[in-house]
Amino acid sequence: xxxxxxxxxxxxxxxxxxPEKELIFEIMLxxxxxxxxxxxFLPLDTPVMELSEVLLxxxxxxxxxxxxxxxxxxxxxCLRYDLTVxxxxxxxxxxxxxxFPFKRFQIGKVYRGERPQKGRYREFYQCDADIxxxxxxxxxxxxxxxxxxxxxxxxxxLNAVIEVSNRKILFGLIEELNLSEKFNEIATxxxxxxxxxxxxxxxxxxxxxxxxxxxxxxxxxxxxxxEFDEINKALEKLxxxxxxxxxxxxxxxxxxYLKDMGAEGSYLFNLAIIRGHNYYTxxxxxxxxxxLRQLGAVGGGGRYDNLAEYFTDKKLPGVGMSIGMSRLFDxxxxxxxxxxDITSKNKAxxxxxxxxxxxxxKICNKLRSSGINCEVLFEDKSFKSKxxxxxxxxxxxxxxxxxxxxxxxxxxxxxxxxxxQNSLSTEEIIKLMR
Amino acid sequence: xxxxxxxxxxxxxxxxxxPEKELIFEIMLxxxxxxxxxxxFLPLDTPVMELSEVLLxxxxxxxxxxxxxxxxxxxxxCLRYDLTVxxxxxxxxxxxxxxFPFKRFQIGKVYRGERPQKGRYREFYQCDADIxxxxxxxxxxxxxxxxxxxxxxxxxxLNAVIEVSNRKILFGLIEELNLSEKFNEIATxxxxxxxxxxxxxxxxxxxxxxxxxxxxxxxxxxxxxxEFDEINKALEKLxxxxxxxxxxxxxxxxxxYLKDMGAEGSYLFNLAIIRGHNYYTxxxxxxxxxxLRQLGAVGGGGRYDNLAEYFTDKKLPGVGMSIGMSRLFDxxxxxxxxxxDITSKNKAxxxxxxxxxxxxxKICNKLRSSGINCEVLFEDKSFKSKxxxxxxxxxxxxxxxxxxxxxxxxxxxxxxxxxxQNSLSTEEIIKLMR
Numbered sequence: 001x002x003x004x005x006x007x008x009x010x011x012x013x014x015x016x017x018x019p020e021k022e023l024i025f026e027i028m029l030x031x032x033x034x035x036x037x038x039x040x041f042l043p044l045d046t047p048v049m050e051l052s053e054v055l056l057x058x059x060x061x062x063x064x065x066x067x068x069x070x071x072x073x074x075x076x077x078c079l080r081y082d083l084t085v086x087x088x089x090x091x092x093x094x095x096x097x098x099x100f101p102f103k104r105f106q107i108g109k110v111y112r113g114e115r116p117q118k119g120r121y122r123e124f125y126q127c128d129a130d131i132x133x134x135x136x137x138x139x140x141x142x143x144x145x146x147x148x149x150x151x152x153x154x155x156x157x158l159n160a161v162i163e164v165s166n167r168k169i170l171f172g173l174i175e176e177l178n179l180s181e182k183f184n185e186i187a188t189x190x191x192x193x194x195x196x197x198x199x200x201x202x203x204x205x206x207x208x209x210x211x212x213x214x215x216x217x218x219x220x221x222x223x224x225x226x227e228f229d230e231i232n233k234a235l236e237k238l239x240x241x242x243x244x245x246x247x248x249x250x251x252x253x254x255x256x257y258l259k260d261m262g263a264e265g266s267y268l269f270n271l272a273i274i275r276g277h278n279y280y281t282x283x284x285x286x287x288x289x290x291x292l293r294q295l296g297a298v299g300g301g302g303r304y305d306n307l308a309e310y311f312t313d314k315k316l317p318g319v320g321m322s323i324g325m326s327r328l329f330d331x332x333x334x335x336x337x338x339x340x341d342i343t344s345k346n347k348a349x350x351x352x353x354x355x356x357x358x359x360x361x362k363i364c365n366k367l368r369s370s371g372i373n374c375e376v377l378f379e380d381k382s383f384k385s386k387x388x389x390x391x392x393x394x395x396x397x398x399x400x401x402x403x404x405x406x407x408x409x410x411x412x413x414x415x416x417x418x419x420x421q422n423s424l425s426t427e428e429i430i431k432l433m434r
Numbered sequence: 435x436x437x438x439x440x441x442x443x444x445x446x447x448x449x450x451x452x453p454e455k456e457l458i459f460e461i462m463l464x465x466x467x468x469x470x471x472x473x474x475f476l477p478l479d480t481p482v483m484e485l486s487e488v489l490l491x492x493x494x495x496x497x498x499x500x501x502x503x504x505x506x507x508x509x510x511x512c513l514r515y516d517l518t519v520x521x522x523x524x525x526x527x528x529x530x531x532x533x534f535p536f537k538r539f540q541i542g543k544v545y546r547g548e549r550p551q552k553g554r555y556r557e558f559y560q561c562d563a564d565i566x567x568x569x570x571x572x573x574x575x576x577x578x579x580x581x582x583x584x585x586x587x588x589x590x591x592l593n594a595v596i597e598v599s600n601r602k603i604l605f606g607l608i609e610e611l612n613l614s615e616k617f618n619e620i621a622t623x624x625x626x627x628x629x630x631x632x633x634x635x636x637x638x639x640x641x642x643x644x645x646x647x648x649x650x651x652x653x654x655x656x657x658x659x660x661e662f663d664e665i666n667k668a669l670e671k672l673x674x675x676x677x678x679x680x681x682x683x684x685x686x687x688x689x690x691y692l693k694d695m696g697a698e699g700s701y702l703f704n705l706a707i708i709r710g711h712n713y714y715t716x717x718x719x720x721x722x723x724x725x726l727r728q729l730g731a732v733g734g735g736g737r738y739d740n741l742a743e744y745f746t747d748k749k750l751p752g753v754g755m756s757i758g759m760s761r762l763f764d765x766x767x768x769x770x771x772x773x774x775d776i777t778s779k780n781k782a783x784x785x786x787x788x789x790x791x792x793x794x795x796k797i798c799n800k801l802r803s804s805g806i807n808c809e810v811l812f813e814d815k816s817f818k819s820k821x822x823x824x825x826x827x828x829x830x831x832x833x834x835x836x837x838x839x840x841x842x843x844x845x846x847x848x849x850x851x852x853x854x855q856n857s858l859s860t861e862e863i864i865k866l867m868r
Contacts, residue, residue, distance in 0.1 A: 006491040008526035008745040011483055011511060018528070019476035019538065026477055030464075038802045040780040040809035042453035043460055047557050048482060048543065049445055057440040070504030072547050077445060092442035094452070099823050101813055104453065109482065113506050123481050133813065140791070140812035151802070260795035262803070311442040346474040357574070361694035368472045368585070369696070375474035378574035379535055379567065389533050 013114075013122035015326050024340050025329055029107055031155040032127050032323070036105035039148060041129050044104045046086035048111075052076040054089050057310035066112045079111035083128040084307075084320065091132055092311035100134035100316075101141060107325075121326055127152075130320035132307055137317045139250055142283040142303055143257035145321040149287050149299065150266035152323065157339040158332070159290035160298070162266060163225070165273040166251050166283050167302075169235070172244025173221055177214045184278070186210070190222045191274045198223070225270035228255040235271075247282070254283060281305045283319065295331060299323035347433050348374040349390040353383055353402040360401050363411065363426055370430045391416065399429065447548075447556035449760050458774050459763055463541055465589040466561050466757070470539035473582060475563050478538045480520035482545075486510040488523050491744035500546045513545035517562040518741075518754065525566055526745035534568035534750075535575060541759075555760055561586075564754035566741055571751045573684055576717040576737055577691035579755040583721050583733065584700035586757065591773040592766070593724035594732070596700060597659070599707040600685050600717045601736075603669070606678025607655055611648045618712070620644070624656045625708045632657070659704035662689040669705075681716070688717060715739045717753065729765060733757035781867050782808040783824040787817055787836040794835050797845065797860055804864045825850065833863065 010016055017025055033043075052069055055078045068079040080086055083106045091102060107127045114120060129148055131141040146162055153160040170190070174183050189204040198219055205215045217238060224234045228251060235248060251269060258267060267285075275284040282303035289298060301321035308316050332338045348367065352360045360376045367374045377386045390398050400412040410423045413432065424432065444450055451459055470477075486503055489512040502513040514520055517540045525536060541561045548554060563582055565575040580596055587594040604624070608617050623638040632653055639649045651672060658668045662685060669682060685703060692701060701719075709718040718736035723729070735755035742750050766772045782801065786794045794810045801808045811820045824832045834846040844857045847866065858866065 005746060006487055006744050008488060008523045008742070009485065010488075010523065010527070011481060011485055011509065014481035014483065016480055016524075018531070019478055022477045022479055026467075026479075033460075037778045038805070038807050040783075040807055043456045044453055045456055045460075046450055047445060047448035049448065049557070051443065051445055053440055054442060054444075068504065068506055070502065072502055075445065089442045089444065090450075093444070097452075099826055103809070123483070136814060138812050138814065140795070140810065256792075257795060260792045260799070262796075262799040308442070310440050312439065344471045349474075358690075358694045361574070361691060362696075365694070365696040371472070373472050373474055375537070376574070378572050380570060380572065392533055 011122070013120070015121045015124055017329075021329075021333070023342050023344055024338060025325075027340050027342065027344060028156055028329065029125070029127070029325065032152050032325075033105070033107060035148060035151045035155055036129055038151070039103075039129075039144065041103040041105040044087070044090060044106045045108065046080070046083070046090060046106065048079055048109065049077045050080055050086060050089065052078050054311075055080065055085055058085065066114050068111050068113050081112050082110055083108060083126055083322075084130070087128075087130055087132075088308040088311060091316060092308040092314075095312065095314060100132065101137060102132045103129070104132075105129040119327060119330060124324065124326035127323045127325050128320060129322075130307075130318050132316050132318040135315050135317075137303075137319065139253050139283075140257050141319045142250075143254045143261060143263075145301055145319050146254070146258060146267055146285055147261045147263045148321055149285075149323075150263045153266075153287070158337060160266075160287050161268060161290055161293075162285055162287050163270040163273050164251065164254070164267050164283065164285045165269065165271050166247040167274065167280055168243050168247030168250065168282055169271060170221065170247075170274065172241035172247060173217060173239045175243060176239050176241040177210075177217065179210060179214065182208055182210075186218065187274050188276075190218060190272070191276070193219070193222050193272055222272040222274075225268060225272070228252060228269060231269045231271065250283060275300060275302055279304045285321070287323070289328075289331060289335075289337070292331065292335060298328045298331065344373070346373050346375060346393065346395050348372065348397040348399055348429075349386075349393070349395045350374065350376045350399045350401060351383065351386050351390070352376070352378070353400055356401045356403055356406055359406045360399075363399065363401065363429075366426050367430060367433065370434070372430065372433045374433075397433065445556070447554070449555045449558055451763075455763075455767070457776050457778055458772060459759075461774050461776065461778060462590055462763065463559070463561070463759065466586050466759075467539070467541060469582060469585045469589055470561075470563055472585070473537075473563075473578065475537040475539040478521070478524060478540045479542065480514070480517070480524060480540065482513055482543065483511045484514055484520060484523065486512050488745075489514065489519055492519065500548050502545050502547050515546050516544055517542060517560055517756075518564070521562075521564055521566075522742040522745060525750060526742040526748075529746065529748060534566065535571060536566045537563070538566075539563040553761060553764065558758065558760035561757045561759050562754060563756075564741075564752050566750050566752040569749050569751075571753065573687050573717075574691050575753045576684075577688045577695060577697075579735055579753050580688070580692060580701055580719055581695045581697045582755055583719075583757075584697045587700075587721075592771060594700075594721050595702060595724055595727075596719050596721050597704040597707050598685065598688070598701055598717065598719045599703065599705050600681040601708065601714055602677050602681030602684065602716055603705065604655065604681075604708065606675035606681060607651065607673045609677060610673050610675040611644075611651065613644060613648065616642055616644075620652065621708050622710075624652060624706070625710070627653070627656055627706055656706040656708075659702060659706070662686055662703060665703045665705065684717060709734060709736055713738045719755070721757070723762075723765060723769075723771070726765065726769060732762045732765065778807070780807050780809060780827065780829050782806065782831040782833055782863075783820075783827070783829045784808065784810045784833045784835060785817065785820050785824070786810070786812070787834055790835045790837055790840055793840045797833065797835065797863075800860050801864060801867065804868070806864065806867045808867075831867065 149162045193201050202215050224231050280302040284302035286297040287299040303319040307318045350360045364376045398414045405411050413424050414421045583596045627635050636649050658665050714736040716737035720731040721733040737753040741752045784794045798810045832848045839845045847858050848855045
């Protein structure tokens with residue numbers, strides 16, 4: 001045995017749940033997976049690492065300081081920072097073998113080497129679903145991604161609202177106002193309206209050289225939200241640009257598809273939704289927990305024109321939705337929103353009293369064969385400390401097997417919540433636990 | 435759009451399944467998880483990275499050339515090469531909060547930067563379960579780990595045999611033969627007996643200075659296999675060393691527990707099982723697919739004296755079992771052993787014929803609400819090419835919605851395997867699909 005000990009610690013900013021919470025988290029992931037499968041998405045599980053050349057194709061090989069990059073032998077690789085670039089690589093590599101639209105989901109960890117801070121992790125779970133078309137992609141795909149949120153939040157027993165917009169509307173208005181070359185700055189300023197208020201945004205816009213009348217139009221645009229008919233009425237007269245009209249028409253179509261999909265009431269339109277990523281070219285959306293909007297979006301996504309332009313000449317338009325699962329889970333814990341039955345927990349602890357270990361193992365085997373999660377507390381501890389362990393683990397039932405019980409084959413079953421105790425045969429125990 | 439394209443490729447030696455296979459693989463992982471939960475193991479999901487100081491504690495900070503290591507800012511980190519060191523770190527960190535024996539499972543990817551070759555990956559899945567005691571740990575734990583294999587192979591519809599031994603038996607004999615200082619070399623030679631045969635092993639032993647009588651005893655030992663009574667009879671007179679006898683007695687006890695656990699017939703004793711890792715100190719075992727023993731073990735494990743000695747003074751003995759899931763899956767594919775119902779697949783593709791998209795979306799929503807995996811083929815393609823897509827995806831049912839069907843609310847449902855076609859209402863379709 002060595003004497004000098006290493007202090008056991010994990011990397012700062014890396015997420016790690018205790019087993020009790022992990023049980024709940026995995027049930028949540030599994031339920032989300034079932035929703036993706038119900039919507040006929042296919043699973044993909046790409047490597048955690050990609051070649052740097054591939055992962056950094058978008059930025060022309062330039063490395064963002066957030067990215068984990070390393071060399072091993074002649075290999076220059078990075079840890080993935082999202083699940084979209086690996087999807088693009090996969091689709092471009094396997095183009096010929098895929099049927100389009102290609103609907104894939106991926107649930108996995110992504111890596112961002114940013115400074116650890118509250119609510120931000122260096123390793124965290126993301127759940128993504130994307131639909132990739134070949135040359136064209138119907139707006140049904142956009143509606144499908146939005147409807148996924150509804151089913152996911154339902155299966156997690158969470159109340160949430162999906163806020164939907166279309167970047168074409170903003171782009172059309174800015175175009176008409178002859179401000180296209182300032183699109184990014186203006187969009188960035190408008191994106192802040194919830195945080196800093198109208199007046200501050202107006203100040204920034206004025207500084208950018210936007211005249212008062214245009215400022216008013218832009219602010220009026222991003223202040224518009226509600227059902228489609230409401231926003232349509234409010235926006236109709238704001239612009240006569242074709243792009244603007246096209247964006248509005250797309251939202252109308254998506255609204256209609258969403259109603260056919262039974263998603264009414266789960267979403268609203270909010271023109272303040274802009275999304276930072278420049279690759280979005282049409283419909284965009286963000287998901288917020290009801291009553292906790294101020295804590296920020298727990299997911300988002302949108303339409304992009306071309307998934308894999310860095311890898312292939314083929315035009316592959318897509319639409320994707322994503323949920324930041326580690327963040328969502330934290331918010332649920334902090335706001336007491338976890339309403340998940342932990343079906344995967346241990347149901348019974350079997351305690352030998354005297355020389356009955358063999359009988360305990362046999363009972364345990366029968367229960368497990370009937371699909372019941374259970375265990376024998378086999379360690380050389382006192383009966384009292386075993387009962388204490390069982391209590392601490394919040395197991396619903398304890399089965400006590402004393403020497404007399406071995407001959408009677410009726411065992412003391414204690415309901416740990418009510419304290420009620422009954423003498424039952426193995427078959428009766430199985431019936432009770434089920 | 436940029437002109438110079440990057441060739442899309444993944445890192446060599448990294449595993450990636452196509453979605454059809456991934457569906458099956460994930461069902462397998464989920465079934466294994468259910469077995470772990472049935473045995474009341476708790477899930478753990480440690481980060482993919484650990485501090486180098488922690489991960490390399492065992493080797494005194496020395497880095498193995500297989501390990502992926504990198505620096506970022508002031509962080510010196512490695513990708514995990516197994517799931518045991520992260521477990522040791524976790525247990526040492528959270529010692530005070532855990533109830534012992536601590537039973538945890540982890541299913542995750544591990545990383546070994548070795549030269550890619552057939553059957554060897556740089557990133558692959560491992561399923562591990564370990565039981566960690568505080569100061570002491572009953573032999574029931576060893577039996578539990580062996581019994582896990584039985585339940586796992588059963589749930590995967592695979593035939594396998596678990597071969598069990600105890601290093602104390604070999605150690606006792608070597609001790610008695612006054613060869614203890616050559617234990618590692620002798621064990622390494624004996625470990626090769628299946629591959630190179632008795633004569634070659636005898637040659638190596640003789641070169642090591644082992645006299646003929648001792649060679650015979652050692653080779654006789656590792657040639658012993660069968661039920662406990664058989665090996666007991668064969669070995670009883672081979673040595674009178676206490677360690678030897680203790681090892682044999684432990685196997686007898688484990689055999690008895692395994693029978694209580696209903697695992698009879700799933701395992702045998704084979705003294706040729708030695709396991710390379712020096713940290714094993716007692717019972718060791720390996721799992722082989724029946725009839726494919728020559729392809730090597732698909733899993734293994736054993737008893738170790740002290741899980742976290744590099745991190746804490748506390749004595750934490752443990753026993754663990756592991757399955758190399760990527761390798762097992764490959765073997766199953768190559769030998770046509772996958773007998774898994776793909777319950778998670780798409781059950782129905784709904785094809786609009788004419789202007790019926792809205793009705794299709796409504797049917798789809800009703801089916802999904804009833805738990806049926808399905809989708810609308812919404813793309814602007816010909817009916818014929820949609821049927822072709824459906825055929826290619828091997829979906830069991832296609833629902834064709836023509837304009838007349840919208841008014842009759844009876845839809846053409848085609849069984850893609852039999853070719854049979856029926857006109858059914860949505861409710862009838864739901865009944866049929868379930």
